[in-house]
Amino acid sequence: MDSAEVTKVLREFFVEREGAGILEVIEDIDFVEEGIIDSIDLVTLAAFIEEKLGKRIDPTDCDT
Numbered sequence: 001m002d003s004a005e006v007t008k009v010l011r012e013f014f015v016e017r018e019g020a021g022i023l024e025v026i027e028d029i030d031f032v033e034e035g036i037i038d039s040i041d042l043v044t045l046a047a048f049i050e051e052k053l054g055k056r057i058d059p060t061d062c063d064t
Contacts, residue, residue, distance in 0.1 A: 005053065006049075006053070009048070009049055009052045009053060010049075011023060011026065012052070013045055013048050013049075014026060014031075018036070046059070
């Protein structure tokens, strides 16, 4: 899985959630610090990534 593919999936997630305008500022936002996503949203994001990329995310492995 390359970084372009991951970037595409992340952009898709946030556009679905926040609207297309998010793409203008997506690189400059700390989504957790800004309160845009919380711990439950992180789980939702992980499930979204797993579904889109077909790759299991191990929440106990900090290196993945």
